[in-house]
């Protein structure tokens with residue numbers, strides 16, 4: 001099979017297209033013929049060694065993808081052969097990511113993809129949707145699971161709603177019944193966040209965003225899903241309601257976090273940090289189940305018309321796909337395995 005691998009950490013040029021033997025699924029695992037691989041910032045961060053040192057002599061990158069199960073290991077129901085699936089955390093703690101014609105993952109990381117959902121939508125889920133789910137389910141007064149109605153009456157602020165995770169926050173919050181506000185950096189991103197379903201968009205670079213958000217939600221915001229904590233903590237605390245939660249999955253821009261302890265205390269605010277790897281199997285399984293339900297409901301479409309433009313590369317140009325993500329390409333970067 002054809003696979004992308006890297007043997008040392010470094011820039012995109014360390015990625016090589018090679019031929020490898022077909023991987024064999026072990027007990028509890030499935031082998032998937034990958035159709036589309038989804039690229040996330042964490043993939044280039046892992047490749048570069050920024051996130052952590054490489055754990056295996058040779059690594060095929062990418063956590064997310066979608067395809068069809070073509071073999072199962074011992075203990076996995078044989079009826080799963082032929083099942084269309086979306087994958088999450090394929091390369092987490094394993095050397096076999098989705099940038100290859102075939103990958104092997106634990107059976108629970110291959111989630112059925114409904115017939116109505118294409119492989120692009122499936123490959124775009126993993127990291128963004130599961131992260132968004134966690135951000136929306138860690139509030140003190142909020143639900144631990146998402147379903148239609150779970151966030152009825154709640155106000156969610158999706159910071160940077162034109163980003164991949166921000167997009168998933170908007171879609172899942174909307175599906176669960178929340179009023180969704182998104183911050184954006186300009187009119188093009190406002191268009192995307194609106195296309196994703198945000199009820200209100202606020203340009204965080206113009207005017208007085210806190211006053212604008214307070215105007216929309218006079219009682220304050222219940223949950224902020226935050227991508228740039230240092231840059232936005234003051235804004236978040238200015239619009240948060242009592243016992244509200246700031247769920248932060250990144251500090252894009254790298255600005256140091258200056259926490260107003262008194263205001264946080266007065267609000268009984270919750271500042272929740274999140275990363276999928278250590279969220280625990282229970283939270284990830286719950287997230288995968290709820291995301292699958294949202295997908296079945298047609299709540300997670302992709303493409304520019306739904307606020308998530310797709311940029312595609314063939315497998316042999318995976319290095320360019322990494323460059324695209326690293327340089328901040330708007331929307332979702334996908335690698336077509338079969339082209």
Ligand SMILES: NC(=O)c1ccc[n+]([C@@H]2O[C@H](COP(=O)([O-])OP(=O)(O)OC[C@H]3O[C@@H](n4cnc5c(N)ncnc54)[C@H](OP(=O)(O)O)[C@@H]3O)[C@@H](O)[C@H]2O)c1
Nearest residue numbers: 041131160162163164165185228231249250252274275276
């Ligand atoms: N913790 C986790 O488990 C986890 C999971 C997924 C991703 N991440 C991290 O989360 C970050 C985003 O990932 P992604 O895939 O969504 O990337 P992305 O598609 O590139 O989106 C990043 C978004 O952040 C927005 N942004 C940057 N600074 C902002 C600010 N000050 N205020 C509001 N929005 C701001 C950008 O919007 P503008 O250009 O309009 O500012 C952009 O839309 C990355 O650092 C990634 O490594 C963490």
